[in-house]
Amino acid sequence: MSGGRSTVTPLAEAVDVDVFGGKAAQLGAAIRCGLPVPGGYALSPDVVEAVVDGHPPAIAALAGVSDELGLVAVRSSAPDEDSAGASFAGAYLSVLGVSGADALAGAVRDVHRSGQLAGARSYQATLGLEAGSRMAVVVQQLVDADVAGVLFTRNPVTGADERVIEASWGLGEAVVGGLVTPDMYRVARGGTTLERRLGDKDIAIRLGRGGGDLTEEISVDPARAGTYCLGEAELAALDGLATQCDDVYGAHDHDIEFAFRGGGMFLLQRRPITHA
Structure with missing residues (x-):
């Protein structure tokens, strides 16, 4: 209580x-x-x-x-x-x-x-x-994410009714903090991939080796940096999560932070889309 x-x-x-x-x-x-x-x-x-x-x-x-x-x-x-x-x-x-x-x-x-x-x-x-x-x-x-990022359920540039997803390796702070150019995906409601664009994911935020505030920046292997971090299964799961949020919040405009760990998906934060 x-x-x-x-x-x-x-x-x-x-x-x-x-x-x-x-x-x-x-x-x-x-x-x-x-x-x-x-x-x-x-x-x-x-x-x-x-x-x-x-x-x-x-x-x-x-x-x-x-x-x-x-x-x-x-x-x-x-x-x-x-x-x-x-x-x-x-x-x-x-x-x-x-x-x-x-x-x-x-x-x-x-x-x-x-x-x-x-x-x-x-x-x-x-x-x-x-x-x-x-x-x-x-x-x-704390979810020690394999992949994390943000999902907008309305295109923040064009206003189109579609999912725009940005993601990178490791914890989502690399994306929200602007430390990398993340992979970008445009997905229609229902899960059809409209576009994907490879980012420059040369660093990741991961849990460190010591005590206290355990995050640290690590270099990402070039081959891995040049690989898309989300596949069709993950994009479909995120589309489903967005639809569930429509029902929970009685709205269609969501700014969602998410993570994947060991094949599982997690909702870390949700807020209405705002320009402020």
């Missing part, structure tokens, strides 16, 4: 967007409808602030989350984030590969602090939002 300064909330129970933010609420809706979302917890702003303050019961609650989930991703879920009018993509910090209670508490503090930085404040000001909005946080099992 949610509530209080030391109670973490399973993502499936994160219903109130005004409390848990758009990211957590949308992931919660996906879990309740059976979509393939990695397990995790939502931390309300009260809990986040308690962690920042070093409140012992909140720290103890995080230790339980760490013991249960193991290696996690820690992401912002501010009340104005991932809404139809504002995505905040890249405005706040995400911390990947976090292991252990102390590291998890530190990552929550870092994500909270990112909401006070100039980039986030500038974005808030541009949209006419209140500066320094309270920060909720999502803590989720």
Whole structure:
């Protein structure tokens, strides 16, 4: 159950967007409808602030989350984030590969602090939002992706009703952070491939070898870099995921982050398509 300064909330129970933010609420809706979302917890702003303050019961609650989930991703879920009018993509910090209670508490503090930085404040000001909005946080099992990327269910350039998919080897931060030129695919509703374009995937973000924040950039073998990272089976699965999102969210415009690991597909984030 949610509530209080030391109670973490399973993502499936994160219903109130005004409390848990758009990211957590949308992931919660996906879990309740059976979509393939990695397990995790939502931390309300009260809990986040308690962690920042070093409140012992909140720290103890995080230790339980760490013991249960193991290696996690820690992401912002501010009340104005991932809404139809504002995505905040890249405005706040995400911390990947976090292991252990102390590291998890530190990552929550870092994500909270990112909401006070100039980039986030500038974005808030541009949209006419209140500066320094309270920060909720999502803590989720980390998928050590073989392939990851983003899926738009409407062409962001032409507006066409089609799936546009960008993907690369490793974790999706290489794509969303602009570190590579990803493979690009255009897929019609129903799964027919309309176009595919090979990218320049010479680096990948993977889990590292040490403790703490475990991600690192690695070089990709040229032969592998020159190979498409998604096949027809994966494209069909993504088309099916997009259709499922239509039913879950009662809309057709989705900006989805996804990952494939060991043949399984995961929905990592979903937000409405927005130009903000």
